[in-house]
Amino acid sequence: MLYDSKTCDKKWQQIWEKTNAFQIKQNSLTTKNKNNNYYVLEMLPYTSGSLHMGHVSNYTIGDIIARFKTKQGLNVLHPIGWDAFGLPAENAARNNGLHPWDWTFNNINEMKKELKTLGFSYDWSREIATANKEYYIWEQKLFIQLYNKNIAYRKNSKVNWCNECKTVLANEQVEDGLCWRCSSEVQISSLQQWFLRISNYSQELLDGLDTLKQWPQRVIQMQRNWIGKSSGANVVFKLKNPTTKQNITTFTTRPDTLYGVTFLSLSINYKELNNIITPEHKDDVNQFIAETKAENAKQDRKEKEQLGVFTGSYAIHPLTGNNIPIYVANYVLDEYGSGALMGVPAHDQRDYGFANKYHINIVPVIAPPNTQDDDSYELPYTEHGTMVNSQQFNGQTSQQSADEIVRLLESKGLGNSEITYRLHDWGISRQRYWGTPIPMIHCDSCGIVPVALEDLPVVLPKDVSFEGDGNPLDRHEEFVNTTCPKCQAPAKRETDTMDTFINSSWYFLRYCDPNNDQSIFDKNAVDSINPVDTYVGGVEHAVMHLLYSRFFVRILRDLGYLSFDEPFKHLITQGMVCMTSYKCPNHSWLYPHEVDNDRCVHCQSVVTVGRAEKMSKSKNNVVNPKEIMEQHGVDSCRLFTMFAGPVDKDIQWSQEGIEGMKRFLGRVYTLVVQNKQHVQARKYTTTNSEISNHLLYHINYTIKKVTNDIESVAFNTAIAAIMELVNVLYKVDTKTLTNDDRKLFGYAVHSVIELLSPFAPHICEELNEIIDGHTDSYQLICKTPWLKYDDNHTTRNTVTIGVQINGKMRSTITVSADASEDEAVKHARQDSKILGYIDGDGSTLVKTIYIKGRILNFIVK
């Protein structure tokens, strides 16, 4: 190895920093420059303590694009910051006695140091941390505006409650229905909490998905299903012996199946339930409810058997007047629809199972199309078809009948058409310390009153105690006790803080104007470079973070802060970095370096080698980026994570793999340094010699391939193409070349550095300096323009195509790229193997299929 990655990495990182190579000028963020501005963003890191390989791969993807777009002449914004609020900081405080503030900012310092040794092209002057009051003041101001517009509101909602710890538990803190800390049983209790009306935007968030042409289809699909629009109808069932004035309203997406309703089922929390159960069924139903609640608290997501119990009451079918038994069932959701379902066992899988179990009637009302009267068909039949057993609708198609049945119900006042969404309002209250304080005050006489704007920010106090139960803010007298802004009477401050997803729903806008202390951000600056052109992050954020950000941009738009609809134009979701785990029978999980030849280095026991899975500290299957950088250099590591596979797939860490990358970089270094004179004398010329044509093809083909592959985020194949070019250049014997061809060869070698520079920026800067450092025109390679290609030289003149007999590969022929079918057939007929099949005994050629440049297929009989 001729070059020393350690000193080289550091040298260029310092030069980039000293020359402010990646800072973008604030005055360039004006809508006049919109076409020349480009925004590359990676999801902001949570301040967990140290970087892991997932971060490295995430930020490398963004960095490659940022460097590529810069070389293409665009004005690139590439910022970084910290997602600093959240539960883990509070857990650290309880476990280690470290204040969340200290824990978080120590972590930021450490991670920042590590990030800087990776040489990413960040504009560090725009760094933000969401736990700073300069950041969260704007969330508080916004919250008050949303409260005044009735987008923020309070309602009762359920939480996991641990009676032992006297605290609300996150879902993550509940294990098998038990508190993770004290293992006591978790209760579900109800609290007044703050919500944002994201449901007002359900339809718009759904429609917006159609405009996101550069998002992965799977993410679009997940969001679409998450919003979960269904069109259908409300159907009202009156009670047979009314014990309450309330009718039961059910929601159905299939009003066409109404005549097949043979039971109703209610959720265990149905509000009128007590009035519906008959006295003789009370004990059964109450026992069932208790069992179901216990079962639900377990939170395992295994398949649960559909269970129910009869209430003793009957409803009246709105069209037939039949008696319909009413059940309570464990599979009815109370958040969706009205908490009541109409059961149509003949045409719904779940209802069918339920009816069979409890011996309820099954009445088919839709037959598959073209079914004869005496045909039998399998139930449940869930498709559309022809109406049967449905009075005047018999014989019609079910699609047509659906509308007519709804109209009939409407005329009787027993139903209406309705659109529902699965998406429900966003609960943003957290009964926790480490978050943005919700700027509200509870006054005995005035009720809920927003904090006066001039009193913002409501600063999160530092002097809190984590000894004791619940939210530390509740015990902070100074914080809690305040005066009502309206009547000046003593009042209590809201102690709930905001969900951290709020912090990450708008940070990308603040980067555009991070130091503004007059306003959340300058509208012109934000409009000049948004939506974010390329956004890179994990697919685990497909729904929540990415949906909340889309919601926030719409809120801000409607308040006049910006003038676009969608936050992210192109979304790249990257996979996880995985690693094999090793377990020793005596020493539990081992680090990779504790394993030698599948044996534990401590006790020589044979270790269990697990499948590669997400790197996690608990399994010791982690590699520390810091050590890798020191051992192998930044560029090898970047190259490995990008070469290991497509960016959106999980990659498996491998020691051998990174050594291979190091070897490749060594080859590049040697190639350039050994041919220094030719590269310095480089010139793009053509002499029409064989070698000249050969080089021209490879130069232009590779530039085109790498350019297109970066545009389509296929970094693994881009790197492979550069490797191929390097292999080709190694085979050239420069001694036999003419002077002109040698200059072209120099150009080819130089193009390797240019093309590789977004991927391996440090070594390419070094080589660029070795070649051109002494010249007047020298500039950093991160600033030199991206290479152009000549499309006349990106394809070969001759191609080798396959020759098939009846679709089976039998031979290949080499013909000119645009050879006609006749020419190709003529060539193939000179091949004795082929000839044997075509003109062999008893075989006749019946058809020839020729696809230019691809395949020649003879069909013989």
Place this chain on the structure above:
RNA sequence: GCCGAAGUGGUGGAAUUGGUAGACACGCUGGACUCAAAAUCCAGUGGUAGCAAUACCGUGGGGGUUCGAUUCCCCCCUUCGGUACCA
């Protein structure tokens, strides 16, 4: 459970959108260089049979469409991500 993905040699992966399966790497084998090793360079490398030419098999499993399927359709298996208070 529900929603969304993935499955190709010993390994990671490639395959211009239905057209030569295995590019590029890792590993392995052999060779060159060396007193030797490392490093480097060169060559070979899907499986089975064969000295070879070649033949057959082969993209998680089973079926289908097609002259031709890793690619399109149906069924199944396994693994992973999300599931609204982890971020």
